[in-house]
Amino acid sequence: MIREFRDFIAKGNVMDMAVGIIVGAAFTAIVTSLVSDLINPVIGIFTGGIDFSGWFYVLGTAPEGGYPSVAAAQEAGAAVFAIGNFLMAVINFFIVAGVVFMLVRTVNRIKAAAERPDDVEPEVKTGPSELDVLIEIRDALRK
Incomplete structure (x- = not known):
């Protein structure tokens, strides 16, 4: 094992x-x-x-003045519906997703540019073309 x-x-x-x-x-x-x-x-x-993290509702009974923050309500043991924290998490997710998208897009472009061959020179023919050889053969057969 x-x-x-x-x-x-x-x-x-x-x-x-x-x-x-x-x-x-x-x-x-x-x-x-x-x-x-x-x-x-x-x-x-x-x-x-604007900071949405302060937007919350206490489920059940709350003291007369309410709670000053989500942390205070949670510390007091109240059941808290913290919609603001959720909204901030969603907003941060979209910001992070956008930043990661831009980074990946940039890296992909750099990678594609690195893989692209630099100004490839056309092949230089060193000998006669196929047509030239066939013409020579034809002319030789005529003689």
């Missing part, structure tokens, strides 16, 4: 998958930082700093 496990791990596909997962985790951190640190603040300027 140990030998089978060793053979399974030694296969190239497993190692490629492990590298892909590790690089994917690092890439996730980069994209998350890009979205939260660079893109969301710019979007906040255009939307006036």
